[in-house]
Amino acid sequence: MAQTGTVVDIKDRGYANAEILVSTDWVAEHLKDPKIRIVESNEDMLLYPSGHIPGAVQIDWTADLNDPINRDYIDGEQFAALMQKNGITPETTVVFYGDKSNWWASYALWVFRLFGHQNARLMDGGRLKWEKEGREMTREVPKYEAADYPVPRRDDTRIRAFRDQVLQHVKSGKKLVDVRSNPEFTGERLHMEDYPNEGALRGGHIPGAKNVPWARAVNTENGTFKTAAELRDIYEKEQGLSQNDDVVVYCRIGERSSLTWLVLTELLGYPTVRNYDGSWTEWGNGVGLPIEKP
Amino acid sequence: MTEKLEELLEVFSGISDRGERAELLIELADQFREVPERIATRPFPESHRVQRCESEAYVWAEPQDDGGLKYHFAVENPQGISARAMAVILDEALSGASPEEAEKVPTDICFTFFGKDLSMGKGQGLMGMVTLLKGLAKQYALARDRSSQ
Numbered sequence: 314m315a316q317t318g319t320v321v322d323i324k325d326r327g328y329a330n331a332e333i334l335v336s337t338d339w340v341a342e343h344l345k346d347p348k349i350r351i352v353e354s355n356e357d358m359l360l361y362p363s364g365h366i367p368g369a370v371q372i373d374w375t376a377d378l379n380d381p382i383n384r385d386y387i388d389g390e391q392f393a394a395l396m397q398k399n400g401i402t403p404e405t406t407v408v409f410y411g412d413k414s415n416w417w418a419s420y421a422l423w424v425f426r427l428f429g430h431q432n433a434r435l436m437d438g439g440r441l442k443w444e445k446e447g448r449e450m451t452r453e454v455p456k457y458e459a460a461d462y463p464v465p466r467r468d469d470t471r472i473r474a475f476r477d478q479v480l481q482h483v484k485s486g487k488k489l490v491d492v493r494s495n496p497e498f499t500g501e502r503l504h505m506e507d508y509p510n511e512g513a514l515r516g517g518h519i520p521g522a523k524n525v526p527w528a529r530a531v532n533t534e535n536g537t538f539k540t541a542a543e544l545r546d547i548y549e550k551e552q553g554l555s556q557n558d559d560v561v562v563y564c565r566i567g568e569r570s571s572l573t574w575l576v577l578t579e580l581l582g583y584p585t586v587r588n589y590d591g592s593w594t595e596w597g598n599g600v601g602l603p604i605e606k607p
Numbered sequence: 608m609t610e611k612l613e614e615l616l617e618v619f620s621g622i623s624d625r626g627e628r629a630e631l632l633i634e635l636a637d638q639f640r641e642v643p644e645r646i647a648t649r650p651f652p653e654s655h656r657v658q659r660c661e662s663e664a665y666v667w668a669e670p671q672d673d674g675g676l677k678y679h680f681a682v683e684n685p686q687g688i689s690a691r692a693m694a695v696i697l698d699e700a701l702s703g704a705s706p707e708e709a710e711k712v713p714t715d716i717c718f719t720f721f722g723k724d725l726s727m728g729k730g731q732g733l734m735g736m737v738t739l740l741k742g743l744a745k746q747y748a749l750a751r752d753r754s755s756q
Contacts, residue, residue: 356726357688357689357726357729358625358629358724359629359632359633359636359689359692360688362626362629362630362633363633363636375724440686441686444685444686
């Protein structure tokens with residue numbers, strides 16, 4: 314099996330909730346486990362049909378999780394239908410993985426949490442680690458028997474933040490983490506490199522936000538997460554956050570910040586972290602919203 | 608625009624189902640053949656590298672006896688399926704055509720092949736492939752015209 318750099322065992326990394334992550338080895342051992350559903354979530358629509366982990370289904374953030382008209386997520390009924398279609402019950406352990414160091418997989422996991430599906434995990438290292446290790450991939454799309462999933466209520470209060478709430482958060486001087494790249498944070502660039510469609514009229518950041526680009530939480534060589542001690546060095550020693558802070562994270566549309574939400578909430582055990590999915594595409598275009606430029 | 612390109616555009620503009628589109632693109636990507644060694648070997652020169660392409664794609668143009676150009680490609684990222692599909696499309700549609708015909712190809716044809724929900728990141732890379740191919744065709748035509756004067 315190809316080497317992808319030394320990886321510290323997940324249980325030895327000091328995470329608040331080590332169970333949120335599973336290793337590629339663990340996934341390989343649970344491919345046929347009926348209590349597990351492996352879900353691939355990508356940015357690139359061609360990756361899943363070109364080959365995926367045997368037994369994995371695809372949940373696409375655009376086609377499956379977003380409302381096709383309103384800028385919002387699907388509702389409880391649509392979520393229940395999506396679960397039924399993919400043979401997922403409220404008891405099923407859903408294991409997410411995907412491209413781009415699990416950006417979209419983290420986003421999907423966060424949306425599942427909005428609907429109260431707690432039994433969700435992320436495959437450390439994502440799709441690329443699985444591929445680099447030369448593990449089995451298939452083009453066969455599995456069919457699962459329709460499962461029973463009661464219609465859940467979407468809870469937007471605990472882990473999701475809206476524009477007006479963020480404005481109050483700013484006025485109260487509470488903590489914000491901007492996970493975009495530094496040129497986006499400083500306002501030098503109005504959109505992420507290569508994503509001009511997701512730009513904004515104004516450059517800069519939400520007043521008081523700390524800039525910690527999302528990628529600092531992962532090891533570049535294999536996409537696995539850094540240890541809790543390494544993460545604390547970044548978010549706490551360097552940026553001055555502490556576990557009991559009320560934190561809002563954001564990026565451009567809320568996908569990169571889902572990964573940081575997961576790091577703070579699950580890996581470091583912060584109880585109050587909300588993802589502002591309106592993010593810079595809303596704030597940077599919003600009339601009258603305060604902006605800070607360095 | 609070449610007849611072959613028009614045919615391909617017509618096939619793809621008739622597809623509304625995402626799954627069907629993905630399947631067709633993957634079938635094309637599977638037909639990808641990397642640039643032969645007689646044209647280029649690693650490390651590939653930066654001058655043939657597509658700008659803003661996250662799949663690290665390269666393009667070459669090889670003159671044919673009849674005055675047309677044959678295009679060759681390399682895609683270094685193993686996950687670069689879109690780039691490989693685009694390479695096969697461009698090769699099928701434009702190889703053998705005159706450089707003047709290649710120059711006329713609109714850069715944004717990738718949105719017809721990949722759909723309007725193609726992410727901007729991918730869109731930039733795929734448009735970059737067309738831009739580089741057109742640039743190579745233009746360079747060739749200029750050199751040819753200069754030498755015939």
